[in-house]
Amino acid sequence: MCITPPFLAGALRGGTHVHVFSSDNIRLSFTYNHHVMYQCDPVLDLRNVAIAIPYHVIDVGIAGQQKHHREYNGHYYCVVISETTPVPTPGSNKISRAYEEDWIG
Numbered sequence: 001m002c003i004t005p006p007f008l009a010g011a012l013r014g015g016t017h018v019h020v021f022s023s024d025n026i027r028l029s030f031t032y033n034h035h036v037m038y039q040c041d042p043v044l045d046l047r048n049v050a051i052a053i054p055y056h057v058i059d060v061g062i063a064g065q066q067k068h069h070r071e072y073n074g075h076y077y078c079v080v081i082s083e084t085t086p087v088p089t090p091g092s093n094k095i096s097r098a099y100e101e102d103w104i105g
Helices: 035-040
Strands: 014-021 028-034 048-053 077-080
Touching (some): 014 035, 028 035
Antiparallel strands (some): 014 028, 028 048
């Protein structure tokens, strides 16, 4: 978790929900709320789908160097894989909020 600038690629910046492991138990998918977006504008804090993969360690500077008490290191690289919009066009494939997700294959 890294919620203060400079932000680190692969680090979470908010809360996760509905965790689902891939069939090989190596990757993790989850719904995700972005803490930083919420601070900017709560309307833009839309729940997305994200994944965590064992790509490399995310080092935010543990051992008394964190900038915020909620920041911590991680062993998985996280990426948001969905796109949400506050007001989706009716009949389109756009979404305003992810509720659940699952692995295919």
